[in-house]
Amino acid sequence: MKTAVIVFPGSNCDRDAQVALKASFGGEPVMVWHGDADMPAVDMIVVPGGFSYGDYLRSGAMAATSPIMREVVKRANAGVPVLGICNGFQILTESGLLPGALMRNAGLKFVCRDVHLRIERNDTMFTSRYTQNTAIRIPIAHHDGNYFADADTLAMLKGENRIAFRYCDGNGNLSDDANPNGSIDHIAGIYNEKLNVLGMMPHPERLMDPALGGTDGTALFEGLVEALAA
């Protein structure tokens, strides 16, 4: 199976995504430079974290207008799985693949720490290896992770069961204390309508190795491998 990582000027988790994909999918992912005209046919695309274009305009806003994103949108619409992590999530909302926006953290500061996420559903290709309503531990590292959507959009996300992860405590309980950035309804990640696009602020690729203190991120990638092989 072939995977791709999109690289923008200022991406900085591209190598981490590359390592994670290689560990789970086996082959070397294609690293696609934002300016490259064409991306080969791939089975899955990661839009990695970082500070694309310095995030100087608004996180993800510049990258969303880059030519490669038109291609990513096209592939996503054709059913290719797309995973946007952190800045990648911001780019996916800015490019319209996902609804809502990521605003400055409620605490106004950059936050880097492990958080717990409640698995809202485990019947998608991203979460099949997790157990529904249990908590997993995954790190966050962002300044603009405060998810916001208007009431209608939020109602739609809930109605269509498109919330992927919610910030929670170690036992899976939701609380303001467990919400690191003020996200509305504790949202840490959401799906598109067809469930083949996932945007999430936490970094599953950073916790896939016992040497780094945890492996809760592994199941996300392994679940994808399994789903795509089927």
Place this chain on the structure above:
Amino acid sequence: MSDNTVKITPDTIAEHGLNAEEYALILEIMGREPNYTELGIFSVMWSEHCSYKSSKKWLKTLPTEAPWVICGPGENAGIIDIGDGQAAVFKMESHNHPSYIEPYQGAATGVGGIMRDVFTMGARPIANLNALRFGSPDHAKTRHLVGGVVAGIGGYGNCMGIPTVGGECEFHSAYNGNILVNAMTVGLADTDKIFYSEASGIGKPVIYVGAKTGRDGIHGATMASTEFNADSEEKRPTVQVGDPFTEKLLLEACMELMATDAIVAIQDMGAAGLTSSSFEMASKGGMGVDLDLDNVPQREEGMTAYEMMLSESQERMLMVLEPGREDEARKIFEKWELDFAVVGKLTDTGHMVLRHKGEIVADLPIDPLAEASPEYDRPWVETEPAEYLATMLGEIAKSAPDDVLKAMMATPDLASKRWIWEQYDHMVMADTVARPGGDAALVRVHGTNKGLAITSDCTPRYCLADPVQGGRQAVAEAWRNITATGATPLACTDNLNFGNPEKPEIMGQLVGCIQGMGEACTSLDFPIVSGNVSLYNETEGNAILPTPVIGGVGLIDDISKAATLAFKNHGEFIVLIGDNFGHIGQSIYLSLATDVQKIYTPPALNLHRERRNGDFVREQILDGAVTACHDISDGGLLVAIAEMALAGNIGCKVEPNMVHECPLNDWLFGEDQARYIVTTSEEGAGTLIAAARNADVSALIIGETGGNAIVINQEMTQRGNISLDDLRDVHEGWLPSYMAG
């Protein structure tokens, strides 16, 4: 208009920070009066910051060599061999003055500058650390400075995608008007792909890459070489402005070009920008250089030669390329949307000739200017020996140990710094094995099982009381931090922060600290491979504490064998390694006694014992004989144990087991050196104690892990029971509530 119409008067000379003798030397070297541009160039090259004129004589005494040292001081950063064809490249540098004037940008550009020093040598940065010292928490500016500096460090490092994995942060009124921001970067390079600044090859093109040159930071190096006064805030325009996004592009573009063989020499534009980088490259290679300033990419209109040469705009590099490779290199920099300009060529004249708008605006002989910069043997006096303090004084000596512990864990120096390091991305690059909060950070060498242990340390209150012991202790503690992870300490970088060296007592502190550092480096096989000196850290005549910060790097072959400080299991034995004499002088415990103001002798550092104890502990860690390890430093034995308990969320019982009789609190909170706390299974304890006896190392069982409180032997005190939850609240609570205030 050219600045060269400006007349050189005694005032102009003084404004450039040059004294009469230095100006006389300039006249001798030039054989004529310099013009304004030339005077500006002399002033930055001969500034304390660039020339090390007060410290050079003493820096030369430091040990800098070992079989594993590839490159010692004198280049952009030091380099050590870590095996398998790879090298660790690292350095620490100060950005003190700018950070006081404009904390966010000052700290951010400090981080940006030190990362450039590392990647200009061909090393990809893999870890950042920072050693911060602020004024008293009660001082009106402190809160603002802490917030700005931390945000600036995070803003730059996070955007670059280099993890900030450790450091230190202390508070003392001596830094009220002069904070310290020392940033360290460690990079990873292939030993056959290291780049140096020595230029060679007459006619080869000199290339400018990176961001454009603006008027920011003009005379930053000169500012860093004078004392502060009430008007210093007016110097805000001399603080540079950082753009981490551009630096990230510069890093990637340089790495891409470095994979080819097109580069002859490369040097980042740091302090004194274009002047210093071009001089250093030409001077090291014994070359001349012609620069055409019309080709320098400029951000602002109408910049003069003087401004361009003295600008400290960030994110710029100068390099010499192999002839004919310009197009290949240009393509790479254009891909990364950076400026690329051929600005000159190497010559055989031994002169730097600057042209601007068709005129020669400066013509300076390189060697005399760079190499014959002034070197002073400044007068110095030895620091008065302090009095020895046998036992704790003041009211607090009567307090129960649990009350003292609670007070200690909430002091600004010992309180948790989580509020700081959670603002730094410390996990990006997915190789951070030991996160901030432990003895040393442990960062995996990407794609291997090896790890680099990295730390920074200094105890300024010891240096103030006894510079020689303090210098020794700074090196020894960095060595000890690395040892406590199981890694072998290999080399260090130093950042010497002192007051005005023209005052003999300050110069005496510098001389004493360097002497002590040198002794420790020699005894511990821990050479200094790079460093930075920051003098004139005074405001209105008040000097900072002598602060020689040591950044250390060590290597562990197998990260799975590394130790962490967290208690792992209930029912394990707690073993004290090293002797406990209950030394109170200059301890944090003593600083709690507000009714005691005198300076007393700091703990003496026996280097033989330090080496022996450390080598023993490391061996036990690598043999798997201990389950946790923590070195004992600020706050003494009980603070170390409390930190281990909090990290593992497992309590313990402490049994004061005294070989040298002293009051219980002195035993618990004294700061004797060369000590560690380790834990071991009950069965393993006997073997460990026996091994220690064979190695002539003192090892005593002083307690047992378990429960959810720290309990100090009930017979000796009626109380002495503090729950981990209470302890965590005070320990974690201080900094967030201070910053919220």
